[in-house]
Each structure stands twice: as structure tokens, then as C-alpha cells.
Amino acid sequence: MNLKLTYNPQPATRQLQFAITGSKSETNRLLLLQALYPNLSLENTSNSDDSEVMSKALQNEQPSTHNPQLVDVHHAGTAMRFLTAFFAIQEGKEVILTGSTRMKERPIKILVEALQQLGAEISYEEQAGFPPLSIKGKKLTRSKVSLPANVSSQYISALLLIAPKLENGLELTLEGEITSVPYIKMTLALLNEIGVETSFVDNIISVHSQFTIHNSQFTIESDWSSASYWYSIMALSEIGTEITLSSYKPNSLQGDSALVEIYSAFGVETIFENNSILLRKTHNPKLTTHNLQLNNCPDIAQTIAVTCFGLGLPCHLTGLHTLKIKETDRLEALKAELTKLGAHVTVTDESLTLSQSENINPNISIKTYQDHRMAMAFAPLALKVPIVIEEAEVVSKSYPTFWTDLKSAGFLVAEQ
CATH class of the missing domain: 3.65.10.10 (Enolpyruvate transferase domain)
Incomplete structure (x- = not known):
């Protein structure tokens, strides 16, 4: 199943809330x-x-x-x-x-x-x-x-x-x-x-x-890896956008909770309240190279790389050696799909370097390589340009309701 994603801007006052299942x-x-x-x-x-x-x-x-x-x-x-x-x-x-x-x-x-x-x-x-x-x-x-x-x-x-x-x-x-x-x-x-x-x-x-x-x-805390796609959506959104996700705690055992600090540099504020997190876009990030060591949270590397590309920011991500043996070789997969979108990317066995990009090619079909994180990491780019996600059903591996939740957030999701 291939899905074409576009975005339908929502009223600025709309409050979005999603319950993410356990880690x-x-x-x-x-x-x-x-x-x-x-x-x-x-x-x-x-x-x-x-x-x-x-x-x-x-x-x-x-x-x-x-x-x-x-x-x-x-x-x-x-x-x-x-x-x-x-x-x-x-x-x-x-x-x-x-x-x-x-x-x-x-x-x-x-x-x-x-x-x-x-x-x-x-x-x-x-x-x-x-x-x-x-x-x-x-x-x-x-x-x-x-x-x-x-x-x-x-x-x-x-x-x-x-x-x-x-x-x-x-x-x-x-x-x-x-x-x-x-x-x-x-x-x-x-x-x-x-x-x-x-x-x-x-x-x-x-x-x-x-x-x-x-x-x-x-009681299992909700999955921070699944939250990462909402952080990316927030980073690519207009200032003032807000969304609430449950159920999260500030003293998380999950390494991917590093999202809170990492995405603050992309203009996303995280507020912990009532067993939930409120995400708010507060500012646009400075044009600087983002150097991040992701040894402790390699599963969010794809999301971060796509976020930087969508924002036109260069980045250098290291500590990614385990990505070579995941559902696919995630480093090579990222390089291939980002390049199709117009990015300039180099990878080694443990790093990815993205140069600053001015434009994003629209209507590109993203191959997911039977990898759930490839599908979800690229989806937020629909905020910028229409994009096609191939084999979109692969998200069921970790976040089965992802496409339904995107529709609720104003994304237009059409089967091709």
C-alpha cells in the first residue's frame, strides 16, 4: 500500500491530543x-x-x-x-x-x-x-x-x-x-x-x-520512539503550534527521551504535566550545523536527519554503527531516499553528514525497505511538500495507528 501525503493547514487554536501506547x-x-x-x-x-x-x-x-x-x-x-x-x-x-x-x-x-x-x-x-x-x-x-x-x-x-x-x-x-x-x-x-x-x-x-x-x-510508559515523529512534525510546523501526547514521565528509562533536549534546539519546547507532555513550537532554529552523538538513542537518527533536511539545516550524526544491521541498512537507506528529495548526504559505517539544502523535491516516492522507521521518519515532510510513502502498512511494526493519527492532525492521506 502506497500513501500520498499532503497537509491541510489547521486553525492555530486547535488543540491536538494523542495517546501513544506503551514503549x-x-x-x-x-x-x-x-x-x-x-x-x-x-x-x-x-x-x-x-x-x-x-x-x-x-x-x-x-x-x-x-x-x-x-x-x-x-x-x-x-x-x-x-x-x-x-x-x-x-x-x-x-x-x-x-x-x-x-x-x-x-x-x-x-x-x-x-x-x-x-x-x-x-x-x-x-x-x-x-x-x-x-x-x-x-x-x-x-x-x-x-x-x-x-x-x-x-x-x-x-x-x-x-x-x-x-x-x-x-x-x-x-x-x-x-x-x-x-x-x-x-x-x-x-x-x-x-x-x-x-x-x-x-x-x-x-x-x-x-x-x-x-x-x-x-504500568508501562508510552513509547518515546513513537513520540519522535511528533517532535519532527512540531519542528517543521509554524510557531505557536501545540500538541499533547500521553503517557510520559520526566524520569524516563528510555534513551529516546533525549528528544526533549535535542528538539529544543529545533524550536520545540517540552512541558511535562499530568502524566503527559505538551509540545510547543516556540522559535525557528538557528542556521548552524547540528553535531549529535546518538550512541544512546540510535533509533531516532532517521527522524532527526529528516527533520534537519526539512528545516534546511546541516547536521553531523555519529554513534550509528548499530543501524547497519537493523530492518535495513538504515544509513544507506537514508542516504538513498534523502538524495532523491534533493539532499546532499554522506555516510560512513557509523555516521551521517547532511549538507544545508535550499529546496525539497516534491512528489517523491520514498522507499521504506520494510522498515517502519523509514516510513514514519519521512512522513512529516508532507508539511513542506507532497510526498509518497511506499509500503506504508509497515508502520504496524511499532505504531499501528500512525496514519490515522496523522489524519487527525490535518494531514491528507490518500491511497495510491
Whole structure:
């Protein structure tokens, strides 16, 4: 489904409010913890495809057969990493964990080898180092493991989430410079909130064993990554525009809450009130190069790059090495699609540099590469020029109501 987007200016006094569902990152971590501790109840879970896939996989029971159960996570990278660890400790259960064609190209060797260090029985069904995986669940008694610190934080979080169910807990040593620290701290904070004792000193993370927890209820904060597209819309809007999003808190566990500070430089003010955020466009940004280190929040890089282009601002974004192995190679995808719009872009393995642009080419068709963030990151440009988003249904991976919400905000969304 291709959608053509244009914008119908709204009265300046109109007050827009949207409820964003729970953080995908928090939801997927808590769904796994709920599977380990069934007396944990969850509210405001994400309605994303990824979380639906995660929930379904965790609820499946072993069929009454000697054949391994097939678990297909489709495009859900988080689910692939977390479930690899989860099924490794499910004694007596055998699964084949697989996914989409793109998922079979996304490396998982580092996590598999770490689990094997702990005694897990995992083998590759096709290409070594990549899904699909054959996993035979067993009791893991070893408690020490090490892995490179600059890998995807999802590998690290996968190990931390199963750690309290290991007989002797886990001591995880991270070798080198750590990236994506907020996502590691998010995992540890969630473990702490359900009563698991942890420590993170220098490059060593320890998680104590915890076989049971007290009955616990957890309300999940809304997804900051989903909020990023509204920040972009606000930055590209006229001064005085306002919008309210719920439910958010100032002391968020999510790394993408860096949006508050980053977008203040683009003229967007964030006010926390009544468990919501009020976004207000207060000024137009100065014409200066925006140098941003996004190690701790790489998922908002696409949104920021498109925002800068829409504002005619140059930017240099670094800390993006994990984007090469996402749903697509996000750096190359950004370069290709921004170039079609008239941008001058260069990328390396971990950075993107955008030169100042005077004009935006209208009616360009944006290829999304089966990547939800490509679709949503480019949509705000419809405030400036008509734009076409290809395979627009891909947004269901993280924000299923995105196009409906855009219509409510005055965007004209027409199927092509």
C-alpha cells in the first residue's frame, strides 16, 4: 500500500491530543519477565507487531510431539534476541527460532556464543552466525560470561533478563567501550522494580538469582520512539503550534527521551504535566550545523536527519554503527531516499553528514525497505511538500495507528 501525503493547514487554536501506547522496548522486556514470573501483571503494553509477536511466542505451549516447535518472529529483531535467551533456559523444550528473509541476514553469533559459554545447547539451521536457530532448553549452571561492549544492547539485555532464573545468577563482563547504555540501564531498572538485585560497576554487571517475586503490577510508559515523529512534525510546523501526547514521565528509562533536549534546539519546547507532555513550537532554529552523538538513542537518527533536511539545516550524526544491521541498512537507506528529495548526504559505517539544502523535491516516492522507521521518519515532510510513502502498512511494526493519527492532525492521506 502506497500513501500520498499532503497537509491541510489547521486553525492555530486547535488543540491536538494523542495517546501513544506503551514503549515497545519496555513491553518486550516485561513480557519476557512475565513469562518467567507469571504473577507479574502489565498495563499499557505496546500494540506494536513486535510486541504481538513476542507475546504470541511466549504463550505457545510445546505440542505433544517429539518434533521441535517452530517459532517465527518475522521482522522482530528484539524478539529474536530475547527469545533466543529465553528458550535456552526452558528445560525440556525444543524450538526452531526463525524469521523473515531479512532476519536471516541479521547476525546473532555473539549472543549465541555467550549463551553457549553458559552451557546452552544452540545450533544453526542454515548459515553459521545467523538465524534460524535450533534451541534445546536446559538448566544452565554456569554464571560468568563476557562479550564485546560495543555490540547491540539487545544481546546484553537478553542475557540480563534470564539471569535471575539462572541457578547462580550472572556476572557479565563487557569488554571495551560500552554503547547504548540507557537500554542496559532500562533492563536493570525493570529487574530492580520487580525485586531482582543487580549491580553495574565499571564494565561488570551482576544479577542475583531470584526464583520468585511478589505479586506485582507494572504500568508501562508510552513509547518515546513513537513520540519522535511528533517532535519532527512540531519542528517543521509554524510557531505557536501545540500538541499533547500521553503517557510520559520526566524520569524516563528510555534513551529516546533525549528528544526533549535535542528538539529544543529545533524550536520545540517540552512541558511535562499530568502524566503527559505538551509540545510547543516556540522559535525557528538557528542556521548552524547540528553535531549529535546518538550512541544512546540510535533509533531516532532517521527522524532527526529528516527533520534537519526539512528545516534546511546541516547536521553531523555519529554513534550509528548499530543501524547497519537493523530492518535495513538504515544509513544507506537514508542516504538513498534523502538524495532523491534533493539532499546532499554522506555516510560512513557509523555516521551521517547532511549538507544545508535550499529546496525539497516534491512528489517523491520514498522507499521504506520494510522498515517502519523509514516510513514514519519521512512522513512529516508532507508539511513542506507532497510526498509518497511506499509500503506504508509497515508502520504496524511499532505504531499501528500512525496514519490515522496523522489524519487527525490535518494531514491528507490518500491511497495510491
